[in-house]
Amino acid sequence: MSPCSLDLLRAGACRALRDDLEEPNPFHAYLSTGTKRTYEEIAAARPLHMLFPLPGMLFQPSSAPLPLPTWFFVLQIFTQALLSPGSHCWPASWVELHVHLDGAIKPETILYYGRLRGISLPADTAEELQDIIGMDKPLSLPEFLAKFNYYMPVIAGCREAIKRIAYEFVEMKAKEGVVYVEVRYSPHLLANSNVKPIPWNQAEGDLTPDEVVALVSQGLQEGERDFGVKVRSILCCMRHEPSWSLDVVELCKKYRQQTVVAIDLAGDETLEGSSLFPGHVEAYQEAVKSGIHRTVHAGEVGSAEVVKEAVDILRTERVGHGYHTVEDEALYKRLLQENMHFEVCPWSSYLTGAWKPGTEHAVIRFKNDKANYSLNTDDPLIFKSSLDTDYQMTKRDMGFTEEEFKRLNINAAKSSFLPEEEKKELVDLLYKAYYGMPPSASAAGQHP
Numbered sequence: 001m002s003p004c005s006l007d008l009l010r011a012g013a014c015r016a017l018r019d020d021l022e023e024p025n026p027f028h029a030y031l032s033t034g035t036k037r038t039y040e041e042i043a044a045a046r047p048l049h050m051l052f053p054l055p056g057m058l059f060q061p062s063s064a065p066l067p068l069p070t071w072f073f074v075l076q077i078f079t080q081a082l083l084s085p086g087s088h089c090w091p092a093s094w095v096e097l098h099v100h101l102d103g104a105i106k107p108e109t110i111l112y113y114g115r116l117r118g119i120s121l122p123a124d125t126a127e128e129l130q131d132i133i134g135m136d137k138p139l140s141l142p143e144f145l146a147k148f149n150y151y152m153p154v155i156a157g158c159r160e161a162i163k164r165i166a167y168e169f170v171e172m173k174a175k176e177g178v179v180y181v182e183v184r185y186s187p188h189l190l191a192n193s194n195v196k197p198i199p200w201n202q203a204e205g206d207l208t209p210d211e212v213v214a215l216v217s218q219g220l221q222e223g224e225r226d227f228g229v230k231v232r233s234i235l236c237c238m239r240h241e242p243s244w245s246l247d248v249v250e251l252c253k254k255y256r257q258q259t260v261v262a263i264d265l266a267g268d269e270t271l272e273g274s275s276l277f278p279g280h281v282e283a284y285q286e287a288v289k290s291g292i293h294r295t296v297h298a299g300e301v302g303s304a305e306v307v308k309e310a311v312d313i314l315r316t317e318r319v320g321h322g323y324h325t326v327e328d329e330a331l332y333k334r335l336l337q338e339n340m341h342f343e344v345c346p347w348s349s350y351l352t353g354a355w356k357p358g359t360e361h362a363v364i365r366f367k368n369d370k371a372n373y374s375l376n377t378d379d380p381l382i383f384k385s386s387l388d389t390d391y392q393m394t395k396r397d398m399g400f401t402e403e404e405f406k407r408l409n410i411n412a413a414k415s416s417f418l419p420e421e422e423k424k425e426l427v428d429l430l431y432k433a434y435y436g437m438p439p440s441a442s443a444a445g446q447h448p
């Protein structure tokens with residue numbers, strides 16, 4: 001079995017099994033309700049460890065004999081696992097730390113809620129919608145932001161849609177071979193009550209940012225349970241709305257037991273002096289005081305100075321993107337020494353113009369200097385991508401090796417915002433997946 005096939009199984013869902021267990025005759029449920037899930041979906045989504053109990057279940061003396069089609073079903077799952085080449089390359093146990101929930105929605109789901117809520121969209125099929133929302137070549141920041149205007153009104157303010165995109169997000173990541181992900185979003189941008197101004201030209205409703213966090217957390221937790229991916233969330237402040245930021249840090253505190261691990265600052269970092277807006281500064285001070293982890297979008301299109309502000313004023317623990325850090329040699333050396341983590345999004349950096357092809361990408365410098373960084377998708381809906389796109393891009397165009405992918409993923413795990421004990425479990429899991437053994441005691445600190 002190739003590592004990809006293994007991963008295909010490992011990375012997926014337990015939902016099928018959970019439903020199975022609720023059925024008197026587990027596998028028959030799928031044979032009789034063929035529309036519920038195709039064989040391919042189940043095989044692609046069912047994690048390896050969930051397959052092992054199957055033979056035991058089949059032979060349970062107390063259960064009624066299983067019909068012949070059931071045996072075919074089980075056989076089919078195993079055959080699928082053995083033969084499927086998988087869509088991604090090694091090591092296929094990824095850690096992703098920088099991805100936006102509202103930039104990672106299935107086009108089908110947008111269409112569904114557009115129709116359900118009577119909100120018009122510029123396309124009738126998922127493919128057409130993907131083409132309109134998605135990007136193939138670099139666009140300006142306003143053109144990029146305009147993409148959100150198409151579909152955010154469809155999702156924002158709708159309880160069912162918000163919970164569903166969170167759930168489907170986990171499913172999407174399971175299929176990509178992700179074992180741990182931190183997903184971020186602005187609760188205010190999905191609300192239509194207790195938020196000023198009300199975003200996306202929505203009429204005032206009764207969905208508050210607080211309830212948005214509750215809904216997303218529920219969707220993520222259900223996804224965790226069903227798809228076997230560990231998920232945590234990060235709540236975003238927006239640079240142009242400093243009046244929301246204190247709310248955001250309070251929500252981080254309130255929901256810290258329900259997936260929320262950190263605060264972020266997103267939006268247009270070229271907005272003059274926005275790192276110093278009192279709302280943001282106070283929120284980050286409160287985060288430090290309350291033990292809420294911190295990351296900041298900085299040095300993506302903004303200068304190294306924005307990175308410096310994020311580190312020195314907002315006391316960030318990770319830098320979102322951070323490419324322009326390398327333009328200030330002293331700052332870069334200092335952050336290398338401090339083992340600062342850079343959340344790199346290669347394909348995103350091409351499409352947003354944060355990186356100009358023909359120049360050396362900062363991630364090459366990070367690789368050569370053995371910096372602490374991760375590879376991430378950022379907004380896969382808009383960039384028409386998956387995590388595989390970013391790994392293929394760095395492998396094909398920048399000479400990244402399997403060893404470097406392992407190294408950066410272990411560093412990503414070590415830079416995650418999980419509590420120490422859970423972080424150690426995650427690091428152990430990666431070592432076992434990559435090297436077949438747990439880390440030695442000497443592997444503490446940054447992976448060499």
Ligand SMILES: [Zn+2]
Nearest residue numbers: 100297320378
């Ligand atoms: Zn981002």
